[in-house]
Amino acid sequence: MEDVTTEAAPTTAPPFFDVHIFVCCNRRPDGHPRGSCATRGSEALRDYMKARVKEAKIPHARVNMAGCLDRCEEGPTIVVYPEGVWYRYASEADIDEIVDSHLVNGRVVERLRI
Amino acid sequence: MEDVTTEAAPTTAPPFFDVHIFVCCNRRPDGHPRGSCATRGSEALRDYMKARVKEAKIPHARVNMAGCLDRCEEGPTIVVYPEGVWYRYASEADIDEIVDSHLVNGRVVERLRI
Numbered sequence: 001m002e003d004v005t006t007e008a009a010p011t012t013a014p015p016f017f018d019v020h021i022f023v024c025c026n027r028r029p030d031g032h033p034r035g036s037c038a039t040r041g042s043e044a045l046r047d048y049m050k051a052r053v054k055e056a057k058i059p060h061a062r063v064n065m066a067g068c069l070d071r072c073e074e075g076p077t078i079v080v081y082p083e084g085v086w087y088r089y090a091s092e093a094d095i096d097e098i099v100d101s102h103l104v105n106g107r108v109v110e111r112l113r114i
Numbered sequence: 115m116e117d118v119t120t121e122a123a124p125t126t127a128p129p130f131f132d133v134h135i136f137v138c139c140n141r142r143p144d145g146h147p148r149g150s151c152a153t154r155g156s157e158a159l160r161d162y163m164k165a166r167v168k169e170a171k172i173p174h175a176r177v178n179m180a181g182c183l184d185r186c187e188e189g190p191t192i193v194v195y196p197e198g199v200w201y202r203y204a205s206e207a208d209i210d211e212i213v214d215s216h217l218v219n220g221r222v223v224e225r226l227r228i
Contacts, residue, residue: 013227015198022136022180066136067179081195084129113127 018060019103020081023049026068036068037076040090045076048092052099061103074114087112132174133217134195137163140182150182151190155204159190162206166213175217188228201226 023046027038050063071077071086078098079086085108087098094112101107137160141152164177185191185200192212193200199222201212208226215221 013199016185016193016200017198020193020195020198022178025181062184064136064183065181067139069178070176071130079130079134081134082198084131084134084196085127086130 015060015082017062019058019062021049021053021061021063021078021103022066022069022081023063023078024067024069024071024075025065026072028072034072035075036072040076042076045089045092045095049078049095049099052095053103056099056104058099058103071114077114086114088114129174129196131176133172133176135163135167135175135177135192135217136180136183136195137177137192138181138183138185138189139179140186142186148186149189150186154190156190159203159206159209163192163209163213166209167217170213170218172213172217185228191228200228202228 023042024037025043025046026036028034028036030039046063046065053061053063069077069079074088076090077086077088080102085102087109089095089098089112097109098112101109137156138151139157139160140150142148142150144153160177160179167175167177183191183193188202190204191200191202194216199216201223203209203212203226211223212226215223
């Protein structure tokens with residue numbers, strides 16, 4: 001049945017989101033050796049990024065909560081799909097730079113890239 | 115400073131994950147008009163998919179918990195990046211088909227695609 005229900009490769013349906021940003025909001029207990037993004041402030045900065053993306057009226061963009069992205073030691077982290085560009089960030093200013101440079105103007109922020 | 119800290123387009127760094135699957139695990143209260151993926155069983159099926167992907171030894175793949183992916187009415191849903199292929203699923207058999215057909219053999223499962 002495979003030739004009926006499947007096809008050879010990912011196809012050309014338009015993307016549901018043009019920019020899909022996943023913000024790690026995993027929280028480990030205080031003192032955990034790997035740390036976690038939420039204990040480093042990711043939840044508030046996720047909310048900030050959502051507001052900034054909305055304000056910038058970036059079409060078909062979504063800022064999404066995610067569980068552990070498994071780059072804890074480098075966090076807090078986000079990943080921007082479909083490009084697969086990863087960032088660490090530490091402040092609202094970092095989020096502003098990612099939104100304004102990358103999401104609005106298409107320029108990756110190399111200083112925050114991981 | 116933009117020419118120092120940024121560059122013109124997403125660049126060629128190898129992807130951290132070759133396949134990054136986000137499983138909506140958002141839970142709304144019972145009776146909410148939009149429903150939610152978790153109330154339709156996504157959490158247990160996420161765990162099942164994680165186990166199946168591990169068992170299949172798919173390299174550089176990660177099954178990730180996600181918050182609301184905003185396609186609640188079609189859920190439970192997952193999205194596979196960087197391809198941006200979306201699925202709805204309802205059972206372990208559906209997950210098996212996505213893992214075996216798409217993730218292992220590169221064939222999108224059209225009957226589950228949304």
